Amino acid sequence: MEDGRISDASITASSVLFNSAKYLPTRARLETLAGAWCNNGSSDANPWIQVDLGSHVTITGVITQGHGEGYTQWVTEFKVAYSDDGQEWTDVTDDGSSTPKKFPRNSDGDTHVTTTFPGAFQARFLRILPTQWNVYCCMRFEVLGCTNNE
Template sequence: MESGAIPDDSITASSFCCGNHEPYRGRLNGVAGEGAWVVRTNTIGEWLQVDLGEMKTVTGTIIQGRYHNYYQWVTSYKLQYSVDGHSWITYASSDGFEEVFPGNTDRNTPVTNLLDSPTDARYVRFLPQTWHNWMSMRVEVLGGVKGRFLLKVVGT
């Protein structure tokens, strides 16, 4: 995503605040506009979605908070994935419970979470669960070519 290989219109969301807070502003290390995807209202159930363009093996994620002078970030999130963009599966840990990933403790430090069980998907959703001041985030999806275990940024 950070590389720009994922087109802007392949990054969508349940909502966004207003101009300069669009979903495509949620790219890792993005500084354009207001420096992140920002939700309209802080409500559980909001999501940021990435269409990887084809099936990929997803191995992890990286998230950041909102750039600039805003003290806003996601402190925990769930991850969903899909092969068709309609049927979604929430990522679960090896014990079968939905995984809640640790998020940020500040606005700029990237937080990497690797999946215990890499999964094949075309679509990935980030679902913030808790946040500091406002639900705002910049993200990256880690993975590689479907069927191979590679740790690299999807789309490069």
């Protein structure tokens, strides 16, 4: 995402804080300097941000980052789901479990935190579902994996 291979239109979210351009899903790219994706607070109790990768790829993890720019806003825990069509979703779980795995993460707005999933999977869509955050639900991220040579 950071290098621009993923188009802005391929990054969507459940809501945007204050409907501000500074908090659009396109601001969720790792190392974005002017803002981050932030959800619309209390009116969006179950926030998510997702990326359409354009084709089925192998996904192994994510790198997350908070808002940055001196703001104390970041996601401290999240779940992940993936999909082939953007309609039906499968939760990332620990092997043998049916409970969605919660990934604990960022503790500031700038540090990159790498999360490796319990197992690689193939999907076209990846959705991050924050479950806890500091001040506001804000984040930037990168998807880890590789493209398939089909």
